[in-house]
Amino acid sequence: MNIDLTDTTSGRINAALVRARRAMGSPAVGMVLTLVIVTDEGSHYDALKAASDASKEHPSRILVVVRRPGRSPRDRAMARLDAEVRVGGETGTGETVLLRLHGELANHAHSVVLPLLLPDAPVVLWWPADPPEYPSKDPLGALAQRRITDAAETEDPVAALRGRASSYAPGDTDLAWTRVTLWRSVLAAALDQKQARVTRAVVEGEEYNPSSELLALWLADRLGVPVERVLSGGPGITAVRLATEEGDICLERGDGSLATLSVPGQPDRNVALHRRSTAELIAEELRRLDPDGTYASAVRFGLDRLVRGQVAEMEAAEAAQAQAARAMGGEQAPPQIVVHPDKERMARATAARLITAIVDAQTARGRAHVALTGGRNGNALLAALAQAPGRDGVDWSRVDLWWGDERFLPDGDPDRNHTQAREALLDALPLEPSRVHPMPAGDGPHGDDVDAAAEAYAAELAAAAAGGGPGDGGGTDGAVPAFDVLLLGLGPDTHVASLFPGHPAARETGRTVVGVRQAPKPPPTRISLTLPALRAAREVWLLAAGEDKAEAAADALTAGDPARTPAAGARGHERTLWILDEKAAARLPESVRG
Secondary structure, three states, X not given: OEEEEOOXXXXXXXXXXXXXXXXXXXXXXXXXXXEEEEEOOXXXXXXXXXXXXXXXXXXXXXXXEEEEOOOOHHHHHOEEEEEEXXXXXXXXXXXXXXEEEEEHHHHHHHHHHHHHOXXXXXXXXXXXXXXXXXXXXXXXXXXXXXXXXXXXXXXXXXXXXXXXXXXXXXXXXXXHHHOOHHHHHHHHHHXXXXXXXXXXXXXXXXXXXHHHHHHHHHHHHHHOOXXXXXXXXXXXXXXXXXXXXXXXXXXXXXXXXXXXXEOOOOOOEEEXXXXXXXXXXXXXXXXXXXXXXXXXXXXXXXXXXXXXXXXXXXHHHHHHHXXXXXXXXXXXXXXXXXXXXXXXXXXXXXXHHHHHHHHHHHHHHOOEEEEEOOHHHXXXXXXXXXXXXXXXXXXXXXXXXXXXXXXXXXXXXXXXXXXXXXXXXXXXXXXXXXXXXXXXOOOOOOOOXXXXXXXXXXXXXXXXXXXXXXXXXXOOOOOOOOOOEEEEEOOOOOOEOOEOOOOHXXXXXXXXXXXXXXXXXXXXXXXXXXXXXXXXXXXXXXXXXXXXXXXXXXXXXXXXXXXXXXXXXXXXOOEEEEEEEOOOOOOOOHHHHO
């Protein structure tokens, strides 16, 4: 039964509801809540259809608020309420009132809605699109116990999630969160079956997909590990990978319907993970009206704490190419390239990658050897590492820190790489002092004899290499420990460490550490590892960000003479990784970048 009311009031609408119920022979009993939908003229049909379908499970009084403030001054000055009352038919045991608020009345929707709420029943408010900045402070939102938004229907879903985090109040939720319920259930069940410590996670999904972001935030918050958000072609969320010491737990859904769950030691099995309709999502939200503390914790965790890049997509290709190079008898791994959108995300992603590499090294060999670099990008990485959520997952007492080069200046000088590293990160870590190995300072026991200082550092490296046992990361047959990760910054002239193009240090083939005099970049006196020492590392990571590094990156990745282009000679024997931002990668040939 439908009743149209023009230029009406809330009192007349209530009277029409009573008449309709009597005419239908069904009193207004059995309705469990009032669902208020705030939408526009163009979207109200789809929203009402979804709400009506959901009301079959939760009999409700549905109030659809359509604001029509008008465009002209005359229209905005008027105040008129039109309504359409629907009882029976598609509404089932519920009832629907479509409210059109014209002119000035559009700004006072709460005064129209309040008299129409079911007495002693919860109120749920749903904005299918364009919610207020603070839903709980909105006059209509203040009437509700539950407030539902949908970040996926906004112009910038990621920005919308940031807004949800800052404006959250108990009772708030979002359909982007509801969409990951099945994913969360399957992953939680898999972790219950497989009692293994998760060390990192990857969530793959479409760009601008807030459900992918929320699922990654939930994993990072609950597991306390680095979580990387990787883009895929969709639809929606396509995969989640949880790395454990026994292997990866993978949940992959390529077609938007059927997923495959892989758990180490168990046969793969298919899991139904269909993309649910809006009606199903609303029905789920109406089942629980208490505050969702899990959603609150996830959305507040912080989008900036997620890692963003293409790490998960490239790892298989990197490993395969490195293995192929070794199979062909090559001693060094060919360069692999990871490009991040900007230098900030590059630093955060590299910090998470470094945490994972250190944990993997400690798991495999008991300790980790890492060689740090200074400069703009090296210090940005250390600062990002200081803020990384997975930082505490590393046993820092079993990490040996070395440096690839150093300015030969007095101890504590602000231009020394060691000083800058301490300020950015090291002073905040529970490091074992004997495992921090700064290069000698200009006011040390060797005085101003940079060659003697270089020889002393070479001896320290050789002692670590000779003294390491088979399980602790040392024990190489060379004169330096096998650095698990050796970090290098790229200079605009293609120099790495303090090996400059055409300088004698770049041609050194025998020694592992040299004193550098008359460097073309101040200060002129330095200490540096040589190319043979760099090439002894398991993994070499070269960092470059900014337009001023674009030409150098292109030259180094296409050059063949390390004496003239030192960065071209910096390679690890298991992996050589170039980590760039878009600006630094701008001049790479497509053949190289691909």
